[in-house]
Amino acid sequence: NDPLFPKNFMWGASSSAWQVEGAVNEDGRTSAIIDINSKKKKPYTDNSITADHYHRYKEDVKLMAEAGFSSYRFSISWPRIYPDASGVPNQKGIEFYNNLINELKKYNIEPIVTLYHYDMPVWVDEMFNGWYDRGIIEKFDEYVRTCFREFGDRVKYWLSINEQNMQICYGEWLGVCKNKDTWFEDKWKVNHIMNLCHAKAVIACHELVEGGKIGPVPGYVPIYPYSANPEDQIAAMNAEELTEKVWNDLYAHRKYNGFIQSYWKENNINPGIQEGDMELIEQAKIDFFALNCYRSNTAKACDINEEPQEYLLNKSGVKGNLIFPKVPGLYQLTYNPFVEYTDWDWEIDPVAIRYMLRYVWDHYQLPMMITENGYGAYDKVSPDGKVHDPERIKFLRDQIYQMGLAIMDGCEVISYNLWSFTDLLSTGNGMAKRYGLVYINTTDEELLDLKRIPKDSYYWYSNLIKSNGRN
Ligand code: BGP
Numbered sequence: 001n002d003p004l005f006p007k008n009f010m011w012g013a014s015s016s017a018w019q020v021e022g023a024v025n026e027d028g029r030t031s032a033i034i035d036i037n038s039k040k041k042k043p044y045t046d047n048s049i050t051a052d053h054y055h056r057y058k059e060d061v062k063l064m065a066e067a068g069f070s071s072y073r074f075s076i077s078w079p080r081i082y083p084d085a086s087g088v089p090n091q092k093g094i095e096f097y098n099n100l101i102n103e104l105k106k107y108n109i110e111p112i113v114t115l116y117h118y119d120m121p122v123w124v125d126e127m128f129n130g131w132y133d134r135g136i137i138e139k140f141d142e143y144v145r146t147c148f149r150e151f152g153d154r155v156k157y158w159l160s161i162n163e164q165n166m167q168i169c170y171g172e173w174l175g176v177c178k179n180k181d182t183w184f185e186d187k188w189k190v191n192h193i194m195n196l197c198h199a200k201a202v203i204a205c206h207e208l209v210e211g212g213k214i215g216p217v218p219g220y221v222p223i224y225p226y227s228a229n230p231e232d233q234i235a236a237m238n239a240e241e242l243t244e245k246v247w248n249d250l251y252a253h254r255k256y257n258g259f260i261q262s263y264w265k266e267n268n269i270n271p272g273i274q275e276g277d278m279e280l281i282e283q284a285k286i287d288f289f290a291l292n293c294y295r296s297n298t299a300k301a302c303d304i305n306e307e308p309q310e311y312l313l314n315k316s317g318v319k320g321n322l323i324f325p326k327v328p329g330l331y332q333l334t335y336n337p338f339v340e341y342t343d344w345d346w347e348i349d350p351v352a353i354r355y356m357l358r359y360v361w362d363h364y365q366l367p368m369m370i371t372e373n374g375y376g377a378y379d380k381v382s383p384d385g386k387v388h389d390p391e392r393i394k395f396l397r398d399q400i401y402q403m404g405l406a407i408m409d410g411c412e413v414i415s416y417n418l419w420s421f422t423d424l425l426s427t428g429n430g431m432a433k434r435y436g437l438v439y440i441n442t443t444d445e446e447l448l449d450l451k452r453i454p455k456d457s458y459y460w461y462s463n464l465i466k467s468n469g470r471n
Contacts, residue, residue, distance in 0.1 A: 302330060
């Protein structure tokens, strides 16, 4: 029997501003650091155009409504709201999000809004050396307060910082690390400043948004032990601590856990905690966990005498081009013989989502929503003019089924938002790696007409929504 989903369960999809909007120089928006990084890629896949959602949001929202969506998770672009250091918000930027939110509301689609998804304004980056200088806390607070004041009358669900854990773990790749040589220690200082920004957002949301709810968005990758060797079990626990549990414990329990405190001590790391910081964090009581989950990882023991190795993600899109990290004395990651892999070496593992929901529910007893989950592939338009994506349908069906089992296991899950609604710019792979339910007619090499073509998965998902999760 298919699992049953709660009556008011919200079904939708997800995006982020810099990956979908385009229009980077319009209506007063100034550059974000991610614009510069994405421009290093091939023509047209830089984010100045991408899916052109900024100009076509009405068409996109209509397609969501036709598929029966009850939620849409997107992010607000900081440099649209504050293009410079003047402290004066940009009315045109505010207007765009007002229009988008109103359009969603027209069709009874609940907006779920991320405050920060990698698009730090260049002026902020220059002023505070990214997240290194505590001065950013005040500016972030100013920005989120403006968002709550302007949109809080219609937006109930807010998300603070997208995948803070991933930004720290893959600091260089996601542009957070400014100096590789000192990152081993710096990352914890930067992370602490991000924690304070997260805390500010939580506090301000509760202060300014009537009935507002806010949560963090960890990128969650369950970690399995490679074997029944007890050392592999401990290695999996170590990996889980250093890639996610440290963050989730902080969000939910509002203090640094024992593992990280002794890790800092052993490694002589000063995380830069100042007087009053922990009191601020203590006040930041989250309402739910928003979880991004695509895959699982597998860990085994790593001898203390091994050479350290950093995680080199597969950017080639050809299987088998991944270099696993090694953290001597703690863990190393490895391939899992029990799962299949995508072309970018991401594990295809539907059980991961059930594991994650069970784990987070057991540890924190907070409601959860899925804010990202999806299948990146080389989609193509067939000669019949359609886009057939059976692998994506299979991936999503299996994931949703496992999410249903987690609900049957007792987990409280309120919404599922797959990544992504339309094709959009991949973080690491331009338009080559597509996730959308709706195809965008453009390629890495050539700017085409950007026509929206619903893929087979769009129609399949629409049917699934109509039957509230049965398929
Ligand atoms: C998540 C990010 C998204 C998105 C997704 C897919 O970690 O929050 O922004 O990009 O990963 O990743 P990629 O595009 O690299 O395949």
